[in-house]
Amino acid sequence: MFQDKDLQRTPLSEIGEFGMIDRIQSSFKNTQPTTQLGIGDDCAIIDYGEKAMLISTDMLTEGVHFNLAYVPLKHLGYKAIASSVSDVCAMNALPQQVLVSFAVSDRFPVEAIDELFAGMLIACQKYEVDLVGGDTTASKAGLVINVTAIGSCDKEKIVTRKGARENDLLVVSGDLGSAYFGLQILERENEVYKVNPNVQPDLRPYDYLIGRQLKPEARLDIIKLLEKLNVKPTAMIDVSDGLASEILHLSQQSKVGFTLDEEKIPLDQQVISAGEEFELNASIAALNGGEDYELLFTIKQEDYDKIKGNPHFTVIGFANDLQAGNHLVARGSNIKIPLTSQGWDAFYQYQKNVKNAEEE
Amino acid sequence: MFQDKDLQRTPLSEIGEFGMIDRIQSSFKNTQPTTQLGIGDDCAIIDYGEKAMLISTDMLTEGVHFNLAYVPLKHLGYKAIASSVSDVCAMNALPQQVLVSFAVSDRFPVEAIDELFAGMLIACQKYEVDLVGGDTTASKAGLVINVTAIGSCDKEKIVTRKGARENDLLVVSGDLGSAYFGLQILERENEVYKVNPNVQPDLRPYDYLIGRQLKPEARLDIIKLLEKLNVKPTAMIDVSDGLASEILHLSQQSKVGFTLDEEKIPLDQQVISAGEEFELNASIAALNGGEDYELLFTIKQEDYDKIKGNPHFTVIGFANDLQAGNHLVARGSNIKIPLTSQGWDAFYQYQKNVKNAEEE
Numbered sequence: 015m016f017q018d019k020d021l022q023r024t025p026l027s028e029i030g031e032f033g034m035i036d037r038i039q040s041s042f043k044n045t046q047p048t049t050q051l052g053i054g055d056d057c058a059i060i061d062y063g064e065k066a067m068l069i070s071t072d073m074l075t076e077g078v079h080f081n082l083a084y085v086p087l088k089h090l091g092y093k094a095i096a097s098s099v100s101d102v103c104a105m106n107a108l109p110q111q112v113l114v115s116f117a118v119s120d121r122f123p124v125e126a127i128d129e130l131f132a133g134m135l136i137a138c139q140k141y142e143v144d145l146v147g148g149d150t151t152a153s154k155a156g157l158v159i160n161v162t163a164i165g166s167c168d169k170e171k172i173v174t175r176k177g178a179r180e181n182d183l184l185v186v187s188g189d190l191g192s193a194y195f196g197l198q199i200l201e202r203e204n205e206v207y208k209v210n211p212n213v214q215p216d217l218r219p220y221d222y223l224i225g226r227q228l229k230p231e232a233r234l235d236i237i238k239l240l241e242k243l244n245v246k247p248t249a250m251i252d253v254s255d256g257l258a259s260e261i262l263h264l265s266q267q268s269k270v271g272f273t274l275d276e277e278k279i280p281l282d283q284q285v286i287s288a289g290e291e292f293e294l295n296a297s298i299a300a301l302n303g304g305e306d307y308e309l310l311f312t313i314k315q316e317d318y319d320k321i322k323g324n325p326h327f328t329v330i331g332f333a334n335d336l337q338a339g340n341h342l343v344a345r346g347s348n349i350k351i352p353l354t355s356q357g358w359d360a361f362y363q364y365q366k367n368v369k370n371a372e373e374e
Numbered sequence: 375m376f377q378d379k380d381l382q383r384t385p386l387s388e389i390g391e392f393g394m395i396d397r398i399q400s401s402f403k404n405t406q407p408t409t410q411l412g413i414g415d416d417c418a419i420i421d422y423g424e425k426a427m428l429i430s431t432d433m434l435t436e437g438v439h440f441n442l443a444y445v446p447l448k449h450l451g452y453k454a455i456a457s458s459v460s461d462v463c464a465m466n467a468l469p470q471q472v473l474v475s476f477a478v479s480d481r482f483p484v485e486a487i488d489e490l491f492a493g494m495l496i497a498c499q500k501y502e503v504d505l506v507g508g509d510t511t512a513s514k515a516g517l518v519i520n521v522t523a524i525g526s527c528d529k530e531k532i533v534t535r536k537g538a539r540e541n542d543l544l545v546v547s548g549d550l551g552s553a554y555f556g557l558q559i560l561e562r563e564n565e566v567y568k569v570n571p572n573v574q575p576d577l578r579p580y581d582y583l584i585g586r587q588l589k590p591e592a593r594l595d596i597i598k599l600l601e602k603l604n605v606k607p608t609a610m611i612d613v614s615d616g617l618a619s620e621i622l623h624l625s626q627q628s629k630v631g632f633t634l635d636e637e638k639i640p641l642d643q644q645v646i647s648a649g650e651e652f653e654l655n656a657s658i659a660a661l662n663g664g665e666d667y668e669l670l671f672t673i674k675q676e677d678y679d680k681i682k683g684n685p686h687f688t689v690i691g692f693a694n695d696l697q698a699g700n701h702l703v704a705r706g707s708n709i710k711i712p713l714t715s716q717g718w719d720a721f722y723q724y725q726k727n728v729k730n731a732e733e734e
Contacts, residue, residue, distance in 0.1 A: 045504060
């Protein structure tokens, strides 16, 4: 009864998630001396003398981030923790604590919550993080989970998205695109199941892809390995939204452009097979698919020898002048395609661009 | 397709929110040396050398915590921040940062989010906290907001729920019950409005009550005042769920019982009037209503002179032996009624108890 009915109505889709974040960020100013870094990186940084605290928060909503028709609650709990602590890793730090809020409707029995937290417990044990708080409430609709992850780090070890410089090498851990194809397969089999619930699909040929989608890992091991190799990245981000989007974040904040070599993007054999099966260029799954939770970072050229030949790392490109922009060098050619990030809708546009560039 | 269809189904209502928290807490063990205090207080405490970080997280869901038919988004934003930083105050500390996640459906235009964050901005400025991070996502259902609040404090100044001792005085700031009646009035007028949208209600006689419901304040001023008066409470909690429930939390964690004097419960004149109008004992609104965000704390008897006569504080009872239990001494009598907390359903049972006790 108090609402202003004359409110203008600009659809959220018109400005998008990042537009909304920019809009919020521009009206808030930081005033606390302990706020070292606010909105705009994987974590905020809070100053505690010699140590800094790193903190990040992530919300997962049913029907948007997960479909309970084929995502087991235990896996969901694991993934909620893994994806959240991954943000702390992306600052070159190790997570230490998490807080978990969740909202559930009546249709969730106690045993379902038990399953969810059983998965969270396994992740907390694996990553050695403590569950130190949270909130539980009713939901009029589906399940909502919010995880806040906290890490601590010596200040001089922190890596943000800002430090990449021209000629730095662009490196990624593990391989990419598998979580995306894992999701495609689960969606497809769920459609089959809805038609005939008695058919149990044979998912063995896709086990790696499905595992990467349902139970991704935060790469704490990579943070430890980098420390051991005495490599401090100049900039870093985790690959949650797809390689293209993350490269553009690093570019924007570090004020450099990137040249990405499509040929070098690390792809598992199952990703390549799935690409053929789904008639989708596997590189596109890596570029725009997301949810791989690998670490994407830049290193100084002089550090190259320290990671050379290490199976955990692939050099996929390098930083160039910001004016030169961000490009993908297409496989088996010298054709440079501007790198864009418009979510999954962009797939088809991108494929068209490649085709056009080849035909020119 | 992977879900276990044979899962046992115990309704959540059978164990309740606190039962669920106990269940989760019992399976998780803290292992990080920086975790000073985990689940079970208003905030978790993380050790950063001389300083400690206090952190709390709260989730608000549409249709459960707020009804957008009569809660303006700007007020909702303010309240989300206020209620969350109140948890930091309850540890005797001042908040410094917040992180805000929210999920919205398509029906929310950009301008609605602007309103929500305009309210958050006013609260952040008033409480001098920085918005340092968050997450924004789509929701298949209503609006969901999660606020994580962070504070910092010298370790020796922290007050938990655990420190109350026998003979300590039980003190509350401000007055109680008004937020509850504010909600009753808004709900009532919303029903009237649904029948005839052209009638604009005259809410002036209830301005204080409605203000307390729609725009509650976190009592940072009380934390500063206690510091100035050189009073360190022995235990503290904020009144979010109603006085009875909070007293029982202090009792459980401090291992003392409490005797609460009904006559002493501070009630605004509008609360008393509303009690008559709604035919509900105003004390019951204070005991079980919640959302007042006042601070409830215990002090040593020797500190009494420091707060005596201060209009911000009311001594409402004292701590006794745990074995003696928790009791309310009913107004104008010496009748002791066991203090229980079962949410708002308990109202009527409680009224019956009082009546029975009087008739005995």
